[in-house]
Amino acid sequence: xxxxxRSSPPAENLAAPVVELGSLDxxxxxxxxxxxxxxxxxxxxxxxxxxxxxxxxxxxxxxxYLEEGSRLGVREYYFTGGEPFLNPEMEAILAxxxxxxxxxxxxxGLLLDPVRCERxxxxxxxxxxxxxLRVSMDGYDAExxxxxxxxxxxxxxLAGIGNLHRAGLNPVITVxxxxxxxASREGRVRFFRLLTELGIDKPRLKILPIFRMGAExxxxxxxxxxxxxxxxxxxxxxxxxxQCSACRMVTDQGVWVCPILVxxxxxxxGESLADTLEPYPLEHPACWTCHVYGVSCRT
Amino acid sequence: xxxxxxxxxxxxxxxxxxxxTAHRGLATWGEKLVPLxxxxxxxxxxxxxxxxxxxxxxxxxxxxxxxxxxPVEGPFSRVAVFGGVYNNHYALAALLDDARARGAExxxxxxxxxxxxxxxxxxWPLLExxxxxxxxxxxxxxxxxxxxxxxxxxxxxxxxxxxxxxxxYTARNCSPQFKLWMGELPKRxxxxxxxxxxxxxxxxxxxxxxxxxxxxxxxxxxxxxxxxERADGLLCTHTGLPWHRRLESxxxxxxxxxxxxxxxxxxxxxxxxxVDDRExxxxxxxxxxxxxxxxxxxxMRREALPNEFIETVLSGWWTTCLxxxxxxxxxxxxx
Numbered sequence: 001x002x003x004x005x006r007s008s009p010p011a012e013n014l015a016a017p018v019v020e021l022g023s024l025d026x027x028x029x030x031x032x033x034x035x036x037x038x039x040x041x042x043x044x045x046x047x048x049x050x051x052x053x054x055x056x057x058x059x060x061x062x063x064x065y066l067e068e069g070s071r072l073g074v075r076e077y078y079f080t081g082g083e084p085f086l087n088p089e090m091e092a093i094l095a096x097x098x099x100x101x102x103x104x105x106x107x108x109g110l111l112l113d114p115v116r117c118e119r120x121x122x123x124x125x126x127x128x129x130x131x132x133l134r135v136s137m138d139g140y141d142a143e144x145x146x147x148x149x150x151x152x153x154x155x156x157x158l159a160g161i162g163n164l165h166r167a168g169l170n171p172v173i174t175v176x177x178x179x180x181x182x183a184s185r186e187g188r189v190r191f192f193r194l195l196t197e198l199g200i201d202k203p204r205l206k207i208l209p210i211f212r213m214g215a216e217x218x219x220x221x222x223x224x225x226x227x228x229x230x231x232x233x234x235x236x237x238x239x240x241x242x243q244c245s246a247c248r249m250v251t252d253q254g255v256w257v258c259p260i261l262v263x264x265x266x267x268x269x270g271e272s273l274a275d276t277l278e279p280y281p282l283e284h285p286a287c288w289t290c291h292v293y294g295v296s297c298r299t
Numbered sequence: 300x301x302x303x304x305x306x307x308x309x310x311x312x313x314x315x316x317x318x319x320t321a322h323r324g325l326a327t328w329g330e331k332l333v334p335l336x337x338x339x340x341x342x343x344x345x346x347x348x349x350x351x352x353x354x355x356x357x358x359x360x361x362x363x364x365x366x367x368x369x370p371v372e373g374p375f376s377r378v379a380v381f382g383g384v385y386n387n388h389y390a391l392a393a394l395l396d397d398a399r400a401r402g403a404e405x406x407x408x409x410x411x412x413x414x415x416x417x418x419x420x421x422x423w424p425l426l427e428x429x430x431x432x433x434x435x436x437x438x439x440x441x442x443x444x445x446x447x448x449x450x451x452x453x454x455x456x457x458x459x460x461x462x463x464x465x466x467x468y469t470a471r472n473c474s475p476q477f478k479l480w481m482g483e484l485p486k487r488x489x490x491x492x493x494x495x496x497x498x499x500x501x502x503x504x505x506x507x508x509x510x511x512x513x514x515x516x517x518x519x520x521x522x523x524x525x526x527x528e529r530a531d532g533l534l535c536t537h538t539g540l541p542w543h544r545r546l547e548s549x550x551x552x553x554x555x556x557x558x559x560x561x562x563x564x565x566x567x568x569x570x571x572x573x574v575d576d577r578e579x580x581x582x583x584x585x586x587x588x589x590x591x592x593x594x595x596x597x598x599m600r601r602e603a604l605p606n607e608f609i610e611t612v613l614s615g616w617w618t619t620c621l622x623x624x625x626x627x628x629x630x631x632x633x634x
Contacts, residue, residue, distance in 0.1 A: 023505065039318040051322035053338060071358050073523025076515060101517030102625065130514040130626040170630065202629060217330045253342045263327045265341035274354035275347050277361060
């Protein structure tokens with residue numbers, strides 16, 4: 001056996017790197033809290049009909065953040081939950097937001113009935129800025145999607161996508177790598193074919209990795225202890241490829257560093273956006289996923 | 300669909316229903332379930348809460364101008380600004396004639412000389428002869444550094460496939476001297492038009508390959524960019540689609556479009572920008588420019604460039620780089 005000498009302390013003793021906020025481009029809202037009409041088995045914030053860890057944000061609560069965000073030069077607004085359309089003020093919130101900048105809603109697609117889709121299309125048409133709907137699916141057929149998202153959801157999601165399309169809105173289908181096949185070449189082709197069969201001639205697809213936390217920790221397994229970021233993992237300490245170098249997340253309980261860590265009190269940075277312009281330590285194993293997979297939750 | 304026994308079905312229903320009700324009265328703290336009040340107490344204590352005046356200071360310092368040693372050129376009363384030549388020496392020649400005829404005192408190019416079109420070396424003497432003042436685009440940055448791709452910022456595999464084809468072609472057909480010249484170009488310029496100081500960049504003041512599209516470049520964002528750059532106006536390119544926004548502060552932001560290929564609007568002509576000094580405002584004209592696009596298509600065929608590119612030159616509709624378009628721009632696109 002060969003003796004080796006350590007020239008640096010063991011990796012586990014190194015402090016986590018910190019990420020600077022270079023600009024505040026993306027402002028997220030946990031607009032429906034963690035309340036969802038589904039309980040997907042891979043949800044990294046464990047959203048469900050009974051999960052009130054975070055609650056709805058009202059229009060009145062959101063407006064001050066929109067105003068503060070404007071002064072800080074926010075470029076785009078994202079809305080997630082839970083299921084955003086469970087928030088009774090969602091469309092009013094979008095109307096207000098679209099006066100200030102482009103907006104994207106991350107939805108499970110179940111509440112996209114034809115009438116709502118028409119109203120959303122009218123909101124999109126009335127704004128100078130883009131409105132995007134991101135609809136989540138986890139498989140290109142019911143056999144692969146429904147065990148993750150719930151019985152019967154595949155058909156209901158397709159119905160929602162069809163309603164958006166007929167109203168003139170072209171959603172971005174968001175797929176996780178919960179099944180290896182989803183991100184494969186063949187998987188992409190299957191998703192594109194599915195959308196084409198619905199009559200969508202410009203299919204749009206975004207693929208996201210899995211975060212091994214929340215409900216997913218139980219389904220697919222939690223992070224391993226080595227899955228942490230260390231100083232030196234990014235060349236020249238440049239972490240500007242991470243979304244947290246240019247985003248913040250507003251929930252009913254304050255402002256968090258990013259959309260992933262809302263169920264971690266340590267992810268909270270302040271009450272107003274101005275409180276949160278400081279650097280943030282990349283201590284959570286989810287930070288490892290964003291770095292290694294080059295993830296941005298933005299479209 | 301595999302058949303399920305009644306017991307399987309009962310088990311599954313029980314599991315589903317327990318998932319749906321699992322969080323009653325409880326919060327999810329990471330993977331733990333804790334009483335709601337416990338999570339709320341922890342979040343109430345987390346983070347920092349500045350006073351109102353401290354917050355004002357934070358916001359003000361965020362908007363403060365950042366130092367920029369770039370010298371200011373001019374003053375001019377009228378200049379032409381264009382971007383994205385994409386090897387289109389036909390359009391470049393037409394532009395130089397048109398801009399001079401319209402009285403431009405100086406001509407600026409915002410970069411991306413290569414890609415897409417044929418015979419990269421042909422634009423160099425035109426730029427020199429026209430005394431064009433050029434800044435670096437991501438293409439020049441990549442070519443000069445010998446990088447393997449154009450760093451255009453695409454994510455879609457199909458877009459990247461075509462980007463690789465055109466970058467490879469340009470890289471093979473550019474002389475080492477031309478690449479050296481590209482490497483010496485500045486990344487930004489500042490010019491004075493009348494009393495106004497304008498910043499010229501390729502993508503955005505922050506990143507050489509940032510896309511500033513009309514529907515995703517909101518007014519408040521642009522106001523902060525101008526404040527941070529202490530500029531009265533900003534001119535950029537990179538996306539291929541021209542637009543102009545006049546801000547509430549009176550500032551102007553202009554994406555000058557590209558002269559290398561049409562603006563995805565079903566017309567063969569390309570676009571550049573004329574800015575001039577007017578008494579109470581900056582004059583901004585996005586000029587449609589016709590050129591011999593049939594000759595360009597013919598040369599692209601001779602050089603065996605992809606048919607998809609040639610189709611764009613002739614039809615005015617993009618057939619590639621579509622994934623980068625925001626919802627509004629994509630809805631207006633044919634493909």
